[in-house]
Amino acid sequence: MTAFDVRPITEEERRSTFDLLRRALHVRPVTDDVWARIRESWPAAHKFGAFEGGSPIGIVSSYDTEIAVPGGRILPVAAVEGVGVRADRTRRGALSAMMAAQLADFAARGLPLAVLHASEPTIYGRFGYGSAALGKTVRVERPAARLHERVAAGGDVRLLTPEEAVKEIPGLYRRIGLHRPGMIGRPAQWWPISHDQQAGPDGGHLVAVHSGPDGDDGFVVYATISRRSFEAPDRGAALDVHDLHAAGPEARAALWRYLLSVDLVSEVRARHRPVDEPLALMLTDHRHAATVAVEDDLWLRPVDVEAALAGRTYGTAGPVVLAVTDRQLPANTGHYEAGPDGARRTGAAADLALDVDTLGMLYLGQWSATTLAEAGRVEVRDEAALARADELFTTTAAPWCGTHF
Structure with a gap:
């Protein structure tokens, strides 16, 4: 059994633990330029590492935010965002020790709830997390799919520049609000890694915003993926929806109408959508929208x-x-x-x-x-x-x- 210590990380250990996490997730460590842009999204606070001889062999991380619960109340919550153990030090107790330290910290700070997305669902039940919300993956055929004439989808949709997307979407997400149980707040440290990397100047994703009578009330972040091949050189692209939020049904419908109107597209895919989102029923022919998967999405643990x-x-x-x-x-x-x-x-x-x-x-x-x-x-x-x-x-x-x- 390998000897290790579990303790909070220091400011000087932020980069090494972030690189460790990326290696555990089979992703290359970031470059110096990328680290300079995202380092504030990886603060030392609320991170526990397992250390062997002074070197990190594991990391668990979280940030404090808010969650909507049934009835519309907003409660404090810890969002567990980064968990990993070095490949040659797994199954030796490091993860259990770090998770125990993290839970004790949550309890000591009076947090009522903790949530996470599970990369491996078999891991987290033993630490008290349960699968609390599901998400569906939908695939919509183009160009056949179109919204039914009775679906209200007014207002205007405009594309943002990458610079506008970085600047405007955080405020728009706050204005839309946490209107469904399970939705969580996105603090300042969330945006550089999880949004700006995709929607910013180096990300390649596109961002469209819907405006209704009272101003901006919805947005979608998506990527265009080529589906052309030697055998099918004229095959349309696929739109991969990364993030779609709207304040109400009309704004949501308008964003879907926009996605289904983009030229030279053969299909639109969106993962982790609400399981009760009535997209198929919004179409003239519901068979053009298929639910291709339903997966566990949010895992929740009562801490108090x-x-x-x-x-x-x-x-x-x-x-x-x-x-x-x-x-x-x-x-x-x-x-x-x-x-x-x-x-x-x-x-x-x-x-x-x-x-x-x-x-x-x-x-x-x-x-x-x-x-x-x-x-x-x-x-x-x-x-x-x-x-x-x-x-x-x-x-x-x-x-x-x-x-x-």
Whole structure:
């Protein structure tokens, strides 16, 4: 077993840990020029490294932001953005030790929730994260696909220059707001790596903005991918949608109408769209839009179970008592009553029992208590409580994050 220490990284270790993360993700280390542009997006704060003889062999990173939860409230959340272990030091306990340190830090700082996107879904359940929101990949055939005449798609769509895209889109995202459970805020450090690298002068992506009666209210970031070949020299390009957000249905429809009107395009693809986005129904022929995949998107972990449960609202059914088990943060283990009047810790007998990762799956409304019970993830102690829990936790809109981190 290799000996290593886990501790917060220092300012001087930012570059070496960033390069380590990229190597773990099979990406080349950045050049000096690129590092100079993005270094402020990799601060030392909230990063824990595993070190062997002074050299980093692993890294876990997060940043603090906000998340929309059912009922429209906005709660503090830790977004876990970079996790990696050097290839020759995996499966020796470094990841578990770093994740434990990170969770302890979240709890000490009073954060109610943590979220991540899982590169390998089998990893994070043992640390208390559950698959809390799904995303679908859609493929739309061109030029056959067009919006139905009854779909409202007014306003104007304009293309931005790369310089305008870097400057204008952060403010527009804030104005659109966190209007769906699972959407998270994008702090200043998020933009240089996750947006500017794609939409800026060196990125190659295109950015279009929709303007309605009250000004700009939607945007799309996409790339054009050539699909020509020797056998098909006239085949149209594909548009790969990287980021699409709108304040309402009309702005969203107008952005899709724009994408479907671009000349010399054979298909439009978009990954991690809301599973309830009605794109196919917006077309004159719904068969021209296909859902080609549905994948786990946002993973969520309650860090302070009582605060997390109290932070969201519930349906109108009678309350249920949940027995929650949390092996990593044992202070969370206990009974909690959730109902129309809120949620709180209780000494009452439990109706349903579940681990904290399953509570993460239930929290945003993606999965019903009945479905989770049928999957063996919820122990049912009162059969009548399942229907009540379904009514309490279900949301009208499917949860969706819409932000890669």
